[in-house]
Amino acid sequence: MEKVKILKENRDFHRLYRKGKSLVNPLVVIYYSKNNNKETRFGITTGKKIGNAVKRNRARRIIRAAFYEVSPLLNGHYDFVFVARGKTPFKKSTDIKKVMEKQFKENNLI
Numbered sequence: 001m002e003k004v005k006i007l008k009e010n011r012d013f014h015r016l017y018r019k020g021k022s023l024v025n026p027l028v029v030i031y032y033s034k035n036n037n038k039e040t041r042f043g044i045t046t047g048k049k050i051g052n053a054v055k056r057n058r059a060r061r062i063i064r065a066a067f068y069e070v071s072p073l074l075n076g077h078y079d080f081v082f083v084a085r086g087k088t089p090f091k092k093s094t095d096i097k098k099v100m101e102k103q104f105k106e107n108n109l110i
Contacts, residue, residue: 004067004068005042012043016033019033028063028083028085028088030080032079033079035078038077040077041078042067044059044064058089063093073101074110078109
């Protein structure tokens with residue numbers, strides 16, 4: 001399996017918000033951009049609208065688990081930022097995985 005790194009720098013998140021492409025869904029918003037590194041990187045944001053800390057952490061865990069399953073299928077190296085939506089903490093990682101696969105296929109990332 002290819003190594004996946006975590007995006008931590010605020011400037012990386014802002015770069016994707018400004019210059020990246022976005023895929024919108026009721027469960028998750030995905031910002032992505034091709035990178036020149038030899039690795040795929042991702043970050044997750046969960047706002048206060050999602051709910052309390054328990055719900056925000058659950059949303060992050062679900063998105064992370066789904067992305068780790070989908071990431072080996074990617075062709076090329078990308079930076080991703082996943083933004084949790086209000087429904088995210090109430091779904092399972094398999095639901096999020098299906099959304100990711102569908103969005104990635106439609107945009108030729110897989």
